[in-house]
Amino acid sequence: MSIEAREVSWRAGGKLVVDRVDLHVSPGSTLGLLGPNGSGKSSLLRLLAGLRRPESGSVLVEDTDIGSWHSSDLAKQIAVVEQESSTELDVTVRDVVLLGRTPHRNGWGRPRAHDEAAVAEALDHARLTDLAERGWHSLSGGERQRTQIARALAQQPSELLLDEPTNHLDIAHQLELLALIRRLPVTSIVALHDLNLAAAFCDRVLVLSAGRVVEAGEPAEVLTPELVGDVYGVSCEVTKVPPEGRAHIRFLPERIR
Numbered sequence: 111m112s113i114e115a116r117e118v119s120w121r122a123g124g125k126l127v128v129d130r131v132d133l134h135v136s137p138g139s140t141l142g143l144l145g146p147n148g149s150g151k152s153s154l155l156r157l158l159a160g161l162r163r164p165e166s167g168s169v170l171v172e173d174t175d176i177g178s179w180h181s182s183d184l185a186k187q188i189a190v191v192e193q194e195s196s197t198e199l200d201v202t203v204r205d206v207v208l209l210g211r212t213p214h215r216n217g218w219g220r221p222r223a224h225d226e227a228a229v230a231e232a233l234d235h236a237r238l239t240d241l242a243e244r245g246w247h248s249l250s251g252g253e254r255q256r257t258q259i260a261r262a263l264a265q266q267p268s269e270l271l272l273d274e275p276t277n278h279l280d281i282a283h284q285l286e287l288l289a290l291i292r293r294l295p296v297t298s299i300v301a302l303h304d305l306n307l308a309a310a311f312c313d314r315v316l317v318l319s320a321g322r323v324v325e326a327g328e329p330a331e332v333l334t335p336e337l338v339g340d341v342y343g344v345s346c347e348v349t350k351v352p353p354e355g356r357a358h359i360r361f362l363p364e365r366i367r
């Protein structure tokens with residue numbers, strides 16, 4: 111399954127937040143969405159998820175304009191994990207993860223065996239099986255983040271859109287999560303701030319600055335000292351790490367521009 115943006119623009123508060131963005135993600139691959147704070151990553155993800163309509167241009171899911179998709183079909187296809195999520199309700203981890211099954215269920219009756227199986231598998235992937243009966247409000251920030259990811263996995267989507275999913279996670283869970291995303295047979299778009307994680311786990315990256323695409327391609331080609339300097343205003347050295355030649359970035363704080 112593939113997702114594509116063609117010349118997509120979106121405006122808010124009188125400002126062009128997403129400016130003629132072209133993007134294509136090959137089926138089953140992982141695209142890292144990079145760029146400084148306020149560069150438009152979350153806004154673009156929301157457009158790709160169909161949560162917002164572009165002012166101009168189009169988003170295509172499986173070669174069909176997202177506006178032509180029936181919302182219930184789209185909900186089976188695309189799962190979104192946004193940056194912050196909260197609830198006033200007294201719900202358990204399992205309840206939240208079961209919400210991922212909503213597009214696949216008819217009404218609010220008892221979950222069927224395959225819904226239960228999808229929830230169990232998602233809990234296992236997110237290493238949350240032992241916390242399944244815990245209340246949402248008792249969870250740590252990282253556990254909440256993993257619960258939202260498990261909810262998205264329980265949805266069994268073809269496209270997974272994640273907005274800074276490594277926020278709140280310790281280094282082991284960050285690495286585990288990105289390895290899981292890479293392993294899953296889904297097309298993923300992941301907004302990330304950590305350039306080294308993007309270089310290590312993404313098949314391709316797309317760098318935004320002020321809503322525009324600065325560069326897109328394989329991380330080792332895109333993440334050069336020149337690009338990092340231009341876009342983020344920081345100095346760095348980039349080495350290629352064998353065996354795959356993935357980029358490793360060492361920032362040089364003593365040379366902050």
Ligand SMILES: Nc1ncnc2c1ncn2[C@@H]1O[C@H](COP(=O)(O)OP(=O)(O)OP(=O)(O)O)[C@@H](O)[C@H]1O
Pocket residue numbers: 122123127145146147148149150151152153154
């Ligand atoms: N509804 C809105 N109304 C006004 N401005 C908005 C709206 N949504 C986003 N913006 C602005 O658009 C810009 C891009 O925001 P967005 O959240 O997409 O960036 P981001 O790259 O995800 O940032 P961060 O890395 O800080 O999460 C910001 O300047 C933001 O203030």
